[in-house]
Amino acid sequence: MIMLRLFFIVSICLVMSYGQNITIRKSSDRSNSVQTYKPVNSTIKIAIISSPKVIGKYSQSLYNVALATLLSRKNQHFEVKRYDVPDESVDSLSTILNEVRHDEMDAVLAPLTSTGAKNIIALNTTLPIFIPTVHKRDLPDAPENFTFGGIDYVAQIEALLPYMGDSIAIFYDSSAVGTQLNSSTEEVFLAHKSEKKRVASYPVDLKGDNIITHLSKPSKFNKTSIILHIPVVKSALLTAHMTFTGVKEKNILSTQINIDPTLLTLTQYNDRKNMILANSLIEFPSAIYESNALMNNDITTDWIQYSTSVGIDYLISALTNTHREYTMRLINSQVIYPVELLRAKEFGFEPITSR
Numbered sequence: 001m002i003m004l005r006l007f008f009i010v011s012i013c014l015v016m017s018y019g020q021n022i023t024i025r026k027s028s029d030r031s032n033s034v035q036t037y038k039p040v041n042s043t044i045k046i047a048i049i050s051s052p053k054v055i056g057k058y059s060q061s062l063y064n065v066a067l068a069t070l071l072s073r074k075n076q077h078f079e080v081k082r083y084d085v086p087d088e089s090v091d092s093l094s095t096i097l098n099e100v101r102h103d104e105m106d107a108v109l110a111p112l113t114s115t116g117a118k119n120i121i122a123l124n125t126t127l128p129i130f131i132p133t134v135h136k137r138d139l140p141d142a143p144e145n146f147t148f149g150g151i152d153y154v155a156q157i158e159a160l161l162p163y164m165g166d167s168i169a170i171f172y173d174s175s176a177v178g179t180q181l182n183s184s185t186e187e188v189f190l191a192h193k194s195e196k197k198r199v200a201s202y203p204v205d206l207k208g209d210n211i212i213t214h215l216s217k218p219s220k221f222n223k224t225s226i227i228l229h230i231p232v233v234k235s236a237l238l239t240a241h242m243t244f245t246g247v248k249e250k251n252i253l254s255t256q257i258n259i260d261p262t263l264l265t266l267t268q269y270n271d272r273k274n275m276i277l278a279n280s281l282i283e284f285p286s287a288i289y290e291s292n293a294l295m296n297n298d299i300t301t302d303w304i305q306y307s308t309s310v311g312i313d314y315l316i317s318a319l320t321n322t323h324r325e326y327t328m329r330l331i332n333s334q335v336i337y338p339v340e341l342l343r344a345k346e347f348g349f350e351p352i353t354s355r
Contacts, residue, residue, distance in 0.1 A: 044078040044319050046070070046312070047105040049096055049120075051085045055111060055133075059084065062111050062132075062308045065297045069312040072291035072325075076316060081105065088116030094123055101127070107315045111308065114138050114176075121146060130315055132307035136334035147314060149307035149335045153181055156255040156278035157188050159339040163276055164189060164225045165250040167198040171214070171238060172229040174203040181229040181255070208234040211241060218245040228254040236266035243271050251276060256303050263344060272344040276352070280337035281306045285325035288313065310335055 048066055052059035063082050070078045083100060085092040093116070100108060107128040110120060117134045121142050128145050135150035136142065168189055172182040182201050189199060202214045211234070215221070221242070226249050228235045235258050242249065252275040259279050263272065281303055288309055292299045299306045310326050314335075317324040329336045342349040 042077065044070075044076060044316060045103070045105045045107075046078065046080050046315060047083055047100045047103070047108045048080065049083045049085060049093070049100070049108055049110045050112070051088050051092075051116070053086060054088055054113060054116070058111060058304055061297065061302075061305060062109075064295055065292060065299065065305045065308045066109060066312050068292040068295045068297055069288050069309045070316070072285075072287040073316055074287075076320070078316075088112055088119055090119045090122060093120045097123060097125055097127075106319055109308065109311050109315065111304065117142075117146075128315065128318060130311035132311045133304060136332060142333065144333065147311075147330065147333045147335075149311050149314075151256050151280055151303050151307065152337060152339075153255050154184050154188065155337070155339050156280065157181075157185050159278050159341060160227075160253045160255075160276065161188060161192055163251060163253060163341075164227075165223060166196045167224045167250075168200075168227055169221055169224050170199065170201045170227040170229065171204055171211075171234075172201065173231065173234070174205060178203075178229050185227055185229070204230050204234055204238075208237050211238050215241050215245055215247065218242070218247045222248045223250050225250050226252045228252060228258060230257070232258050232260045232263045233266065236263065236271070239267055239271040239275070243268070249274060254278070256280060259301050259303075259342070259349065261301060264348065267344075269346045275344040277342045277344060277349065279340050279342050279349070282338050282340055283326055283328060285313075288325055307335070 046066070048063055050059045050062065066080055070076070070080055081103065083096050085096050097120070105127070108130070110117070110129055110131050111133045112120065112131060114134050117131050117139055120129065121139060126145055128147070130147045130149060132149040134148055135152055136148040137154070142148070170182050170185050172178040186199055186201070190197065204211060215238070226242070228238070230238070235254065239252060252272070254275065254277045256279060258277055259281065281300060284300065289299065292309060297305055299309050310328070313325050314330070316322070328338070341352050343352050
């Protein structure tokens with residue numbers, strides 16, 4: 001650890017010796033043409049727009065990821081400025097975009113919800129904007145200056161399809177995202193499986209109090225594929241109760257939502273031995289990975305932090321006409337993530353296949 005810290009300090013000194021201009025500022029709550037190219041030695045000015053009230057801790061952690069990713073490009077001059085908004089309303093976003101334009105920022109990273117993304121699109125800005133939290137599928141008519149980095153949950157569900165039995169039970173978070181994942185799973189399953197198919201869906205409340213009620217008749221889940229679209233703590237509660245009540249499921253399947261080291265500490269191995277998870281966090285350019293690791297950012301399992309680093313890398317490339325560190329394709333202004341399947345083993349996650 002000491003050697004890592006020394007390496008970080010030396011790296012910063014080297015960056016300063018090359019004359020890199022790093023300006024870190026934060027703006028509180030209070031049309032330029034699109035720039036697609038800037039000379040490599042000019043200062044890149046990137047704004048980060050988010051609402052701490054909406055995304056909570058991510059407001060700061062995504063700023064840290066953006067900073068670390070920019071620092072990994074040691075030959076670039078940059079300025080990164082955080083703009084906080086009280087909410088994601090049209091009025092709040094309009095006000096902050098006016099400030100962004102006044103500050104002559106070159107591009108925007110905007111970790112917004114689907115509602116916030118829809119609102120910022122409605123403002124008809126021409127600034128290049130990368131939204132790391134939303135998939136283009138949700139906003140197919142977005143203009144060309146918007147690029148999306150949201151994980152493709154439908155692709156992950158399709159990757160899990162061969163492992164689904166003829167009967168599935170979907171446990172989903174009763175949020176907008178959870179409800180959408182439930183609908184997508186039903187649609188994919190019913191479109192591809194045989195005639196002998198059965199689907200049952202179970203909404204899980206905020207605290208997970210109704211999990212025990214849902215599992216009150218354990219035998220009806222025997223030989224069934226259990227699909228988890230719930231956060232890791234609720235998944236741990238559910239799988240533990242399945243073990244306790246003697247459920248003999250076919251398997252337990254989940255998407256990116258449960259790729260989390262916490263799953264391994266909150267569950268016993270017997271609870272997760274039949275679990276298969278879809279993962280899209282696969283590519284880690286060495287410079288970006290090391291810079292984020294030194295700042296204690298988690299781009300290896302936290303998909304929002306990961307997509308933020310992908311977005312910053314993309315914006316740097318677009319603004320300077322230089323190569324991207326990440327090699328994932330962009331199609332129709334959406335980052336195309338690969339999908340691999342993992343087993344939740346005794347001491348970690350182990351790949352079983354990929355596509």
